[in-house]
Amino acid sequence: MATFKAIRIDKAENGTTAALVQFDEADLMEGDVTVRVEWSTLNYKDGLAVTGKAPVVRRFPMIAGIDFAGTVEQSSHPRWKAGDRVICNGWGLGETHLGAYAEKARVKGDWLVRLPDNISARSAMAIGTAGYTAMLAVLALEQHGVTPASGPVAVTGAAGGVGSVATAILAKLGYHVIASTGRASETEYLKGLGAAEVIDRNELSGPAKPLARERWAGAVDSVGSTTLANLLSMTKYRGAVAACGLAAGMDLPTSVAPFILRGVCLLGIDSVMCPLNLREVAWKRLGSDLESEKLAEITNEIGLDEVVGIAGKILAGQVRGRIVVKIS
Structure with missing residues (x-):
């Protein structure tokens, strides 16, 4: 696809603006892995970025979203091949590197964690x-x-x-x-x-x-x-x-x-630059120590087109548990 849906944040005269737009794939940033994004989530930091309440975004334009789960489409990285199921969070995603609220993302393969077999992509972002x-x-x-x-x-x-x-x-x-x-x-x-x-x-x-x-x-x-x-x-x-x-x-x-x-x-506790080995331990433990029934109880699902409207609620303390975002 030449273009895809994404939530783009732009600099404005009095802060920033956020809107769902068509984004050109040619404008994705450098990286050795391209991922078809399937699920993301709405975190507190996402709320700050989308609403512009704090200077989370460091470059413009920016695709918001600090984490995603999806499937590798193309890779020149030795650890990853097309079809691999992956998770990405941190590393400046949605802040300095084009982020997760988009149908495609291009990132460094070193940033990715393999999706555990016992966690679906949706559940991974319900965890987020x-x-x-x-x-x-x-x-x-x-x-x-x-x-x-x-x-x-x-x-x-x-x-x-x-x-x-x-x-x-x-x-x-x-x-x-x-x-x-x-x-x-x-x-x-x-x-x-x-x-x-x-x-x-x-x-x-x-x-x-x-x-x-x-x-x-x-x-x-x-x-x-x-x-x-x-x-x-x-x-x-x-x-x-x-x-x-x-x-x-x-x-x-x-x-x-x-x-x-x-x-x-x-x-x-720093989740953004956390080393890969500790990330892998954390995701493995999440697969065994977080009951799927409990995860279901704390999760609500929204579409990509609803993110901008709901972002402010997480800052106001009006969101219970987790919000998972269906991307594609």
Whole structure:
């Protein structure tokens, strides 16, 4: 095909614009693998890019979308051949490299991960970058030595994409999950994912004490700012918090007290430039540690033509779980 459907972001006088257009295949960027994109997803970062609420996009024009699953059409890379089923996320996709909200993508073969046999392309994007990030956070807690026997684990932004998957995985692994949310109406939803307790996010939103009562052995945080500061102050001796988001801000108004008096560790989770070997481990674990029934419960499907209209809702906290985008 000479042209294909894509959501293109352009620079405008007062910010950016995003629209579904016909994109010329000749304008795709350099890469040694061309993929027919079948599914993508709507992540928080996608919402920022499509709405222009934050400077996510670094070049224009840009095709939005930070992750996809699809089938290789052409390849000069030694690891990939036509017909291979692949996943791609991170590496600047949708930011500096033309992204996933398009019927075709051309990328570097080194960026691709083979789609596990027990995960469909749709399910891979129902998991998406949010779910893959949640798995990286769980792996980091495990590596630090946080086990179900260590005590409860907290999950913030629990009704969101990262939080929903983290809650489901941790519960499946036997952890006592304390889910934090600003939406009391999602209590039954979170308990259905396996949360043992649901707390109001206001318990973590005030100014953080240097040290507060010890409540959990570990946590997965996608919120940042004061929430992360409170999580750290309430983490048990030699516990750890895996930080992977900034929905409330990039600041961290805390002190060194949790680190030097309780030996708490702050584990940074980066999904964008994560090494290939860790990506493969994460996707393999997602195939075994995330129940398909739970994944179905947290997933809603939309079409490519609906992305622009819904992008703002994920920023407003009006989206539950995961949104998977059918591309072609």
